[in-house]
Amino acid sequence: MKLPYSLFSRRAFLNSLIGGWLAALGAAFISPLVKYIVPPTREPDQVSTPLADFENMAPHTVKGFAWGNKPGFLKKTDDGGFIAFVGVCTHLDCNVSFVAEQRRFYCACHEGWYDENGLNVAGPPPAPLRRLAVSVEGDALIIKKQA
Amino acid sequence: MNVLRAWIEDRLGLSAVTGFLAKKDVPRHKHTFLYYTGSSILLFLVIQIVTGVLLGFYYQPTLAEANASVVRIMTEMPLGWLVRSVHSWSATFMIALVFAHLLGIAFTKAYRKPREATWVTGVLLLGASLAFGFTGYLLPWDELSLAATKVGTDLPKALPVVGPWLTQVMRAGGDVTGDTLSRFFIFHVSVLPLAAMAFIGVHLFLVQRHGMSVPHEEERKGVNVPVLPFWPNFAFREAGVWLVLLGLLTTSAVLAAPGIGPQADLMAPAPQGIKPEWYFLFMFQTLKVFPARVLGLNGEMFAVLIMMAGMAALLLLPFIDNRPFERKGKVITALAWTGLAYAIGMSIWSLL
Numbered sequence: 001m002k003l004p005y006s007l008f009s010r011r012a013f014l015n016s017l018i019g020g021w022l023a024a025l026g027a028a029f030i031s032p033l034v035k036y037i038v039p040p041t042r043e044p045d046q047v048s049t050p051l052a053d054f055e056n057m058a059p060h061t062v063k064g065f066a067w068g069n070k071p072g073f074l075k076k077t078d079d080g081g082f083i084a085f086v087g088v089c090t091h092l093d094c095n096v097s098f099v100a101e102q103r104r105f106y107c108a109c110h111e112g113w114y115d116e117n118g119l120n121v122a123g124p125p126p127a128p129l130r131r132l133a134v135s136v137e138g139d140a141l142i143i144k145k146q147a
Numbered sequence: 148m149n150v151l152r153a154w155i156e157d158r159l160g161l162s163a164v165t166g167f168l169a170k171k172d173v174p175r176h177k178h179t180f181l182y183y184t185g186s187s188i189l190l191f192l193v194i195q196i197v198t199g200v201l202l203g204f205y206y207q208p209t210l211a212e213a214n215a216s217v218v219r220i221m222t223e224m225p226l227g228w229l230v231r232s233v234h235s236w237s238a239t240f241m242i243a244l245v246f247a248h249l250l251g252i253a254f255t256k257a258y259r260k261p262r263e264a265t266w267v268t269g270v271l272l273l274g275a276s277l278a279f280g281f282t283g284y285l286l287p288w289d290e291l292s293l294a295a296t297k298v299g300t301d302l303p304k305a306l307p308v309v310g311p312w313l314t315q316v317m318r319a320g321g322d323v324t325g326d327t328l329s330r331f332f333i334f335h336v337s338v339l340p341l342a343a344m345a346f347i348g349v350h351l352f353l354v355q356r357h358g359m360s361v362p363h364e365e366e367r368k369g370v371n372v373p374v375l376p377f378w379p380n381f382a383f384r385e386a387g388v389w390l391v392l393l394g395l396l397t398t399s400a401v402l403a404a405p406g407i408g409p410q411a412d413l414m415a416p417a418p419q420g421i422k423p424e425w426y427f428l429f430m431f432q433t434l435k436v437f438p439a440r441v442l443g444l445n446g447e448m449f450a451v452l453i454m455m456a457g458m459a460a461l462l463l464l465p466f467i468d469n470r471p472f473e474r475k476g477k478v479i480t481a482l483a484w485t486g487l488a489y490a491i492g493m494s495i496w497s498l499l
Contacts, residue, residue, distance in 0.1 A: 042320065
């Protein structure tokens with residue numbers, strides 16, 4: 001059937017068909033590369049440490065442990081329980097340190113402060129330190145991601 | 148000799164280039180010194196390539212060996228300390244000149260038609276220079292470089308949509324690890340050099356294509372701007388400038404060689420009183436004093452968005468200020484001064 005007029009010339013139609021096909025082909029080649037450049041995250045699901053290492057801590061003291069390749073902190077509470085944090089500043093990801101005399105966590109990168117419960121109290125941090133769930137199972141201390 | 152020259156000429160046709168250079172003129176006016184900033188950047192770029200290759204002979208980009216291999220370069224390799232010091236100082240000189248080059252062009256409005264593309268490639272090269280500095284800073288793998296990289300790669304995370312993905316691409320995963328070191332190394336020695344070479348090629352071609360821009364105030368004086376032949380007059384002046392800069396470079400490199408801190412420990416708290424390289428100080432201070440929440444939004448995201456908007460405005464300056472070359476552009480001049488004053492002020496504040 002011959003149309004009296006068309007919005008498309010045959011050339012424009014074929015060009016866009018071939019162009020679209022080439023773009024799809026390019027995307028098919030590039031997508032595996034985009035996938036390749038981000039490796040899977042290696043955060044542990046849980047960490048187990050001997051309870052004996054942490055049992056004799058005085059209340060309000062803090063001890064470090066390894067949360068995967070990040071520092072973690074365990075704090076002994078008044079009632080003898082534990083709370084755990086990821087020791088990484090919520091501002092720009094620097095590792096924090098516990099200043100025992102002030103019972104506060106300190107980030108040296110941009111002078112951020114958290115209280116002993118991980119609450120952001122001064123400086124640029126926008127959120128509290130990330131909490132982890134702690135449980136005692138037999139003679140082991142199990143630290144997990146918080147549900 | 149002449150036979151050899153004729154043989155090469157027949158095959159390469161280089162007389163088109165040499166003929167162009169022999170005829171090239173450089174305008175002479177009170178801002179002619181700005182022209183030296185561009186060629187001096189090239190001088191330091193060549194020094195960076197040579198010293199970078201030399202460092203690469205002994206450097207090992209792995210978690211276990213990176214710090215130790217830089218210590219070995221500094222202590223055991225003949226004149227290794229000097230090669231590293233020159234590489235570090237030459238980077239500083241180069242970035243300082245890149246900023247000077249940019250400001251000179253902003254003040255003289257040389258980015259206006261028809262030189263928009265030259266400006267855009269120039270701003271991309273500024274980005275490449277900063278990326279070279281940022282990736283190179285991690286390679287010694289000491290406490291400072293780890294903390295700086297954690298902060299720098301965390302910044303894009305605040306951006307909407309692509310932010311978290313960008314951070315993962317830069318870090319090779321969620322955290323800064325040995326994979327980040329490999330990635331920074333390959334960017335520093337391969338990806339960025341290739342990209343920079345391509346942009347420099349286009350940039351230099353466009354500079355020759357359009358000729359040197361003459362500040363309009365000179366043309367307004369109503370007399371023809373006097374010129375200096377590029378060869379040999381201007382080239383000799385340039386050589387003089389280069390000699391002075393080389394003297395400053397070697398003096399700084401010999402008297403103030405950079406040190407190296409203890410090997411980075413992924414579990415250790417960030418060291419006290421950390422500071423990035425001087426050209427990132429103004430951003431560092433901005434992040435430090437920016438409030439945690441602004442108008443109910445995450446302050447960090449706000450700060451990063453403002454910085455990104457600033458960079459985009461810089462890149463697109465010729466299209467924002469697209470008025471004819473004859474216009475004065477007092478607003479742009481004022482903005483350039485404001486930006487400079489802000490950067491210097493924040494940098495000084497961060498050092499107090």
